[in-house]
Amino acid sequence: MAKTVRVKSFQLIARDIADVDVHLLHVLSIGVGWPHRPADWEFLRQVGQGIVAVDDIGRVFCSAMWFLQGEDLATIGLVITTPRAQAQGAGRWLMEEVMERCKGRNLTLNSTKAAYPLYLSLGFEKEATVFLHGGILSTLPAAARDHGLDELPTTQIEELADYDTEAFGVNRSAVLVQLSKRSVTCVLRRSDKVVGYAMRRQFGRGHVIGPIVASNDEDAILLVGWHLPALKDGYVRIDTREDTSPFAEFLTQIGLPTTSTTMTMSKGRRFLNRSDASPWVYGLAAHALN
Ligand SMILES: CC(C)(COP(=O)(O)OP(=O)(O)OC[C@H]1O[C@@H](n2cnc3c(N)ncnc32)[C@H](O)[C@@H]1OP(=O)(O)O)[C@@H](O)C(=O)NCCC(=O)NCCS
Structure with a gap:
């Protein structure tokens, strides 16, 4: 009997964050240790826009949101890739999508240590430390x-x-x-x-x-x-x-x-x-x- 198995890689497609079950978003944030409740996600979806990456049976693997503030600013957040899909390019892909949709606006975000190299490579510059x-x-x-x-x-x-x-x-x-x-x-x-x-x-x-x-x-x-x-x-x-x-x-x-x-x-x-x-x-x- 064979002792190994090859697991086929699968494609993720971008969807509007408004179209997915809020409980899938909750599972995503719980998976990276964040405290958001479904109600917190609902509120963020009310004030902002976002995209998620889903597989062909609708499971959510990544998210990213942006919030239009004033005439020329957007704040970015909720950038998450579920641990088992990390380091495979999905985070960068979603961020590039977000930046395309916010084109013409100044951008700001608060970066975790895990995301810092990604944002630096996308041209973001450091301004200040946030203490939680x-x-x-x-x-x-x-x-x-x-x-x-x-x-x-x-x-x-x-x-x-x-x-x-x-x-x-x-x-x-x-x-x-x-x-x-x-x-x-x-x-x-x-x-x-x-x-x-x-x-x-x-x-x-x-x-x-x-x-x-x-x-x-x-x-x-x-x-x-x-x-x-x-x-x-x-x-x-x-x-x-x-x-x-x-x-x-x-x-x-x-x-x-x-x-x-x-x-x-x-x-x-x-x-x-x-x-x-x-x-x-x-x-x-x-x-x-x-
Ligand atoms: C930060 C995060 C969203 C990155 O998502 P990802 O899908 O793993 O990102 P990518 O695979 O597109 O990698 C983007 C860059 O991150 C860096 N990176 C990703 N995984 C890494 C790892 N395990 N070790 C070192 N660097 C890594 C690399 O610099 C990579 O750049 P490259 O494209 O030149 O190789 C993901 O790690 C995550 O969800 N972390 C927990 C939640 C979090 O901190 N979110 C950020 C909020 S600001």
Whole structure:
């Protein structure tokens, strides 16, 4: 009896991500250890577009998504190849498809270590490290006195648009409106002017706080502090590019250490442009949304 067998290789074809069962996407992300729930995938499909690579019986082997933000930017994310199909060219093929569909736009993404060589070879350049903070929130900081913090109803989200655009670089109101529908939003006002905001929503094993947009560390800390009592004893995640700042120290003090890092990269115009005392994105909306 023969002791070996030749397994025929098979072809993958590209499909619109909107056309596949969300549970297949969930299996894909679970397979690489990511925390997304089916509901998280559903939300991402609502705000973005994507492609998957499937075999001839509809099994999903790879995914990649892009999110149009403002007139000339796209953020890219959810780039996954299932482990048993990795290192065979599928990731590069899907990324080339995505770049073709985003032609004419500046691109940005947050790269894992596994994907870094791929993005470098596609012309992306490194901009900053992202620190993924997470943990069970066991300690609450002393409650802040009233500093002009208020809950903002979804119907008033447009109030944040100008302030957010200054921080993010392009007007991403459409994404913010969708985010706000599944978030609790806290706004910080001084003299009736918006000077910061932060949203929290369910994600993965618990909650994510993001976006967090403020003009200084103190205000960013106030905004996060407003959300914390509702999250006590649950898993909380915050993705930030702050490294040794008071904001980053605060996260560690409340029991949210850095669990891993990724790298913000861009192709085309530089994405991150911080200037003193201007609004700044302290917490990412989502890894794929930036
Ligand atoms: C990153 C990832 C999507 C790459 O997908 P893939 O289908 O394996 O990618 P490809 O086979 O097209 O390889 C692309 C490049 O990655 C690199 N690469 C892929 N597998 C590698 C391996 N095992 N060791 C070293 N380099 C490897 C090579 O540089 C390759 O370049 P080449 O075309 O010049 O050989 C995949 O590893 C993955 O899903 N990882 C887990 C999830 C993740 O980190 N996603 C990225 C989010 S930003």
